Structures are given as C-alpha cells and as structure tokens.
Amino acid sequence: MEFSGEQGIQLLVLVILTRLLLPEDFGLIVLVTIFISVATVITQSGFNTALIQKKTMDEADLSSVFYVNLLISTILYFILFMIAPFLASFFEHPQLTLIIRLLSLSLILRALHSIQNVIIIRNMQFKKLFTCSIGGVILSGIIGILMAYTGFGVWSLVVQQLVNNLVYTITIVFIVAWRPRLIFSIGKLRGLFSYGWKILVSSLIDSIYLNISNLIIGKMFSPAILGFYNRGEQIPGLLVSNINGSIQSVLFPALSTQQENKKRVKEMVRRAMVTSAFIIFPMMIGLAVIAETLVKIVLTEKWMPVVPFLQIFCFIYILWPIRTANLQAINALGRSDIYLKLEIAKKMLGIVILTIALQHGIYAIVMGMFITNFLSLFIDAYPNSILLDYRLIEQFFDVFPSLFISLIMGVTVLSIKLLGFTNITTLIMQIFVGFIFYIILAKVFKLEPYTYLIEIIKGILINNKKARNKQIYE
Numbered sequence: 001m002e003f004s005g006e007q008g009i010q011l012l013v014l015v016i017l018t019r020l021l022l023p024e025d026f027g028l029i030v031l032v033t034i035f036i037s038v039a040t041v042i043t044q045s046g047f048n049t050a051l052i053q054k055k056t057m058d059e060a061d062l063s064s065v066f067y068v069n070l071l072i073s074t075i076l077y078f079i080l081f082m083i084a085p086f087l088a089s090f091f092e093h094p095q096l097t098l099i100i101r102l103l104s105l106s107l108i109l110r111a112l113h114s115i116q117n118v119i120i121i122r123n124m125q126f127k128k129l130f131t132c133s134i135g136g137v138i139l140s141g142i143i144g145i146l147m148a149y150t151g152f153g154v155w156s157l158v159v160q161q162l163v164n165n166l167v168y169t170i171t172i173v174f175i176v177a178w179r180p181r182l183i184f185s186i187g188k189l190r191g192l193f194s195y196g197w198k199i200l201v202s203s204l205i206d207s208i209y210l211n212i213s214n215l216i217i218g219k220m221f222s223p224a225i226l227g228f229y230n231r232g233e234q235i236p237g238l239l240v241s242n243i244n245g246s247i248q249s250v251l252f253p254a255l256s257t258q259q260e261n262k263k264r265v266k267e268m269v270r271r272a273m274v275t276s277a278f279i280i281f282p283m284m285i286g287l288a289v290i291a292e293t294l295v296k297i298v299l300t301e302k303w304m305p306v307v308p309f310l311q312i313f314c315f316i317y318i319l320w321p322i323r324t325a326n327l328q329a330i331n332a333l334g335r336s337d338i339y340l341k342l343e344i345a346k347k348m349l350g351i352v353i354l355t356i357a358l359q360h361g362i363y364a365i366v367m368g369m370f371i372t373n374f375l376s377l378f379i380d381a382y383p384n385s386i387l388l389d390y391r392l393i394e395q396f397f398d399v400f401p402s403l404f405i406s407l408i409m410g411v412t413v414l415s416i417k418l419l420g421f422t423n424i425t426t427l428i429m430q431i432f433v434g435f436i437f438y439i440i441l442a443k444v445f446k447l448e449p450y451t452y453l454i455e456i457i458k459g460i461l462i463n464n465k466k467a468r469n470k471q472i473y474e
Contacts, residue, residue, distance in 0.1 A: 009134070009137050009138060009141065010137055010141075010238060010242070011235075011238060011239070012141075013137070013140075013141035013144065013145065013160075014234065014235070014238065015298055015299065016141075016145050016148075017144055017145060017148055017156070017157070017160075018231060018299050018303065019298075019299060019300055020145070020148040020149055020156075021148050021153065021154075021156070021157070022153070022224070022227070022302075023223070023224040023225075023226075023227030023228055023231070023302075023303070024154075024222070024223040024224045024227055025153050025154040025157060025227070026157070026226075026227040026230050026231060027218065027222070027223030027224060027225070027226035027227035027230065028093060028095070028096065028099065028154050028223050029099070029103075029154065029157045029158070029161075030214050030218065030226050030227070030230045031087075031091055031093075031096060031214070031215075031218045031223070031226070032096065032099050032100050032103050033103075033211075033214075034211040034214050034215055034218075035080060035087065035100065035104075036080070036100075036103055036104055036106060036107065037207055037211060038204070038207050038208055038211060039073075039076040039077075039080065039104070039107055040106075040107060040110060040207075041200070041203045041204050041206075041207040042072060042076060042200070042204065043069050043072050043073040043076065043107060043110065043111055043114070047065040047068060047069065047189070047192050047193070048065070048069075048114055048117070048118050049199045049331070050192040050193070050199070051065060051115075051118045051122070051192065052118055052121055052122055057122075059181055059183055060183050060185040060188045061185075061188050061192065062115050062118070062119075062178065062180070063180045063181045063182075063183040063184065064183065064184050064185050064186075064188050064189050065114075065115065065118075065189070065192065066111075066114065066115045066180045067180065067184055068189060069111040069114045069115075070108070070111045070112065072111075073107040073108050073110065073111035074107075074108060074111075076104075076107055077104050077105065077107050077108055080100055080101070080104040080107075081100075081101050081104065084096070084097045084098075084100040084101050084104075085097050087100060088100070090219075091218060091219065093223070095154070099154070099158055102158055102162060103158060103161060103162065105162065105165075106161065106162065106165045109165045109166060109168075109169045110165065110169075112169050112173065113168070113169045113172045113173055115178060115180070116172045116173060116175075116176035116178055117129075117172070119176055119178055120132075120172075120176060128172075128175055128176065131171070131175060132168055132171045132172040132175055132176075133168055133171075135167050135168075135171055136163065136164040136165070136166070136167035136168040136171065137164060139163060139164075139167055140159075140160045140161070140162075140163040140164035140167065141160065143156075143159060143160060143163055144156045144157065144159065144160030144163075147159055147160075198336035198337055198339060198340040199331065199336050199339065199340075201340055201343075202336070202339050202340045202342075202343040205343045205344065205347050206343055206347070209347045209350055209351070212351075212354065213229075213354065213365060213369065214226065214229075214230070216354075216358065216365070217229055217362065217365070220358075221362060225362060228303070228305045228306045228309055229309050229362070229366070231299075231303065231306045231309070231310070232306045232307075232308070232309025232310040232311075232312070232313050232366075233309065233313045235287075235310055235313075236284060236287055236310065236313050236314045236316075236317045237313065237317060239280075239283055239284075239287070239317075240280055240283075240284070240317040240320050243276065243279055243280060243283075262387070262388055262389075265329060265332065265333065265388060266329075266388040266389065266390050269325050269326070269328070269329045269384070269388065269390065270390065270395075270398060271452075272321075272325050272328075273321050273322055273325040273395060273398065273399060274398050274399060274402070274448060274449050275449050275452065275453065276320070276321035276324075276325065277321040277322070277398075277399035277402045277403070277449070278402045278442070278447065278449035278450065278453070280317070280318060280320065280321055281318060281321075281399070281402045281403050281406040282402070282405075282406040282409055282410075282434070282438045284314040284315065284317055284318040285314070285318070285406045285407065285409070285410040286406075286409065286410060286413055286430075286431075286434045287310070287314050288310070288311045288314035288315065288410075289410050289413045289414045289430070289434075290413065290427060290430045290431070290434075291307050291310045291311050291314075292304075292307050293417070293423050293426055293427045293430070294427060295307050295310070296423055297423055297424060297427055308363060308366075309366060312363075312366045312367060312369075312370055313366070315370055316369060316370050316373050319373050319374065319377050321399065322377060322380075322381065322395055322399065323373075323376065323377055323380045323381075326380045326381050326383075326384050326395075327339065327342075327380055329384055329387070329388060330342075330383055330384065330387070333387060335383070335387065338383050338387075342379055342380060342383070345379055346372070346376045346379055346380075349372060349375060349376070349379075350368075350369075350372040350376075353368040353371055353372050354368055354369075354372075356368065377392070378392060381395060401445060401447050401448075402447065402449065405438060405441040405442060405445060405447070406438065408437075408441060409434050409437050409438045409441065410434075412433065412434070412437055413430045413433060413434040413437075416429050416430050416433060417430070
C-alpha cells in the first residue's frame with residue numbers, strides 16, 4: 001500500500017512536469033544522469049550488497065563500509081566537478097557544466113545514508129523506507145512543478161532532484177538511529193569485498209551498458225529525441241520498478257536467510273515471480289494498448305513522438321518479473337561469481353545487437369534492446385535450472401496464466417477504440433473495462449496469485465479492524 005501511494009505521487013509529478021517542460025529539458029538531465037548513475041554504482045553496489053547478504057554483521061562492518069563509501073563518493077564528485085566543462089563541450093551544451101556539478105552532489109548525499117538503507121533492507125522495515133522517501137517526493141515535486149510553471153525550464157528538474165535527495169538523507173538519518181563509530185577494519189572490508197567486488201563489477205557493467213544507448217542518442221541525435229526516448233522508458237519503468245522493486249527488495253534479504261534451504265528458496269522465488277507477473281503483465285500490455293490516447297490527453301500533442309518508445313519499453317519491462325527473480329536468487333545463494341559471468345555474457349550480446357541497430361536509426365536501437373532483453377531471459381534463468389532445479393520452461397508455465405488473460409484483456413481494451421468515442425471517454429472506458437475484465441478472468445480461471453493476493457488483502461483488513469477495535473476498547 002505504501003509503495004502504491006509513493007508510486008502514484010511520483011507518477012503525478014512526472015506527468016505535470018512533462019506537460020510543463022520541453023523534451024529538450026529532460027534530454028539534458030538524461031545526459032547528466034549517464035555519469036552520475038555510473039558513479040553511484042561504484043559507491044553503492046559492492047559493499048552494500050555484501051552487507052545485506054552477510055549472515056551476521058557488526059559495528060566494524062557498518063562503520064568501515066560507511067567511511068569507504070563516503071571517501072569514494074567524495075573523490076568521484078570532484079572528478080565529475082573537474083571534467084564537467086569537457087562533457088559540456090562534448091555534447092555542445094554549455095549549461096551542462098553547472099548542471100553536472102550540482103546534481104553530482106547526490107553522490108555524497110547517498111553515501112551519507114547508505115548504511116541506514118542497508119539496515120532497513122536487512123530488517124525488512126519497508127514502512128520506514130516509505131516514511132523516509134515520501135516527504136522528499138512530495139516536497140521536491142511541489143518545488144519542481146512551481147519552478148517549471150514559472151519558466152525555470154531544466155533548472156526545475158535539477159532543483160527537484162537535489163531537494164528529493166537532501167530531504168531523504170535528512171529523514172532517514174533522523175529515523176534510523178545508527179551513527180558511524182571511530183572503527184575501521186581492513187579485515188572486515190576484505191571479507192566483504194571478496195563477495196561484493198563481483199556484484200560491483202556486474203552492476204558497473206550493467207550501468208555502463210544501459211547508459212551507452214543514452215550516450216549515443218544524446219550525441220548522434222538531439223536532446224529532444226533523447227527526451228522522447230527517456231519519457232518512453234521512464235513511464236513504464238517507474239510503474240514496474242516500484243511494484244517489482246518492492247517485491248524484490250523483500251525477496252533478497254528473505255532469500256539470504258534461507259540460502260541453505262534450496263527447496264524453500266525455490267518456493268520463495270516462484271512466489272515472487274508469479275505475483276509480480278500477475279500485476280505487471282496486464283499493466284504493461286494495457287499501457288501499450290492505450291499509449292496513443294493516453295499521451296495525447298495526459299502529456300499533450302507535443303509529446304506524441306514518445307508513443308512508439310513507450311510501447312516498445314512496455315514489452316521490455318514485461319520480462320522483468322522473471323529476470324529479476326532469477327538474479328535475486330543467484331545473489332542470495334552467494335553465487336556472485338555466476339552473476340558476474342551472466343552480466344558479461346548479456347552485455348557482449350547487447351553490444352553486438354546495438355552495433356547492428358545503430359546503422360538503422362533510433363527505433364532500431366530500441367527494438368535491439370527488446371531483442372537483447374528477450375534473449376537475456378534465457379541467460380538469467382539457466383543457472384537456476386541447476387542451482388534450484390527451476391527450469392525456464394517451468395517458470396514459463398508458472399506465469400503463463402497471467403500472460404494469457406492479460407493478452408485477452410489487451411485485445412478487449414484495444415477494441416474499445418473502434419467504437420468511435422471521444423479520446424477522454426475512450427481512455428476512461430479502456431482503463432475501467434481493462435481492470436474489471438482482468439479481475440473477472442482471474443477469478444473465473446482461479447489464478448493462484450489472485451487468490452494469494454486476495455488472502456493478503458483480507459488479512460490486512462482483518463488486522464486493521466482488530467487494531468481499531470482494540471483502540472476503541474482501550
């Protein structure tokens with residue numbers, strides 16, 4: 001429930017800013033994000049993931065990692081500060097110099113709260129995570145919208161991101177009562193590094209690869225084209241990352257506690273995969289179907305070129321429930337060596353496909369990304385056929401019922417457009433009919449994830465009722 005609320009606010013802010021700003025504004029921010037996201041991976045992925053996966057940790061582990069994260073993030077900030085003018089010259093946009101120098105401050109802010117994040121995730125205290133993030137999302141959204149409305153352009157996005165990071169850092173440091181101690185252990189870091197370096201390299205390869213497309217598009221095409229591409233990726237990405245991310249963030253620490261029990265790990269991976277698929281499949285298929293009408297009404301005519309990007313990315317993200325569940329299982333079992341090999345294989349494949357696609361334009365690049373993600377599905381699933389005896393064909397049959405009724409729902413929603421109603425009426429009918437029809441099909445076919453989620457909702461309602469009754473009697 002908490003993640004849904006935050007996701008709704010983020011989506012609302014995204015829509016309003018998109019209506020107020022130009023595609024070029026978002027394109028410039030994406031160019032900066034290329035370098036900041038790679039730097040963030042360097043500071044956040046290795047030791048932090050190792051801390052979450054480690055069976056037991058102490059103050060020496062936490063403080064040592066904190067100081068290393070802070071040192072590395074500070075060094076990386078000054079590197080980006082110094083090379084900012086060269087990057088601005090490379091992309092032929094002088095204002096990128098100041099934008100890079102300001103947004104790169106997020107590296108230091110993230111380092112300051114990195115251990116608090118680890119503690120929350122290890123203890124699966126996700127309500128605290130929501131509490132820490134919601135204030136920054138709301139305040140930064142309001143400030144960003146006001147600045148965009150009054151004509152600050154790209155700077156409204158810069159300030160929005162900085163305020164969001166700053167508020168989150170202050171809130172989480174206040175809520176999670178951990179402070180670094182004057183302890184630093186090379187031995188502890190060495191033990192964490194033996195596991196974490198493979199995750200770090202894997203994540204770094206992944207981040208660099210994912211940003212290559214942005215880099216190429218930003219250089220070969222215009223910031224406006226990059227803006228369309230980014231919005232097309234970000235809208236379905238925001239929906240999927242919030243839903244799938246909330247499930248996977250619970251899954252990884254839970255799997256880590258059961259890593260010795262392979263049968264139990266398989267059950268948990270299957271449950272996460274099936275549940276994610278039940279929610280994400282209809283959402284992505286439905287979004288792809290209504291994309292043209294949705295963009296025309298919500299984002300206005302100036303954003304219509306985003307439609308094909310959005311539709312293709314919907315079918316890229318639809319694969320995430322299977323891919324991420326498999327990768328989480330591999331990491332939780334402590335096989336970061338396998339994870340690294342998978343990343344290298346997938347990125348080599350992706351670079352080959354990207355090289356071919358570059359010769360055929362922007363849409364070919366995005367279609368190449370879909371082909372890469374589809375083939376990567378097989379690569380990600382293969383190790384678990386051995387580690388957990390959970391083959392891809394078994395995974396496919398587990399999620400197929402959700403895919404089947406999602407496709408039926410998609411065809412039904414698409415047919416509504418043929419009735420000739422106005423755009424607003426068509427969009428409302430498509431969303432309403434799609435949701436109701438999907439739930440009816442899930443109930444008729446007695447889908448396992450539908451029954452599972454209904455039981456969870458009933459349990460929450462019963463617990464809330466008991467809590468209210470207890471308060472009344474007290």
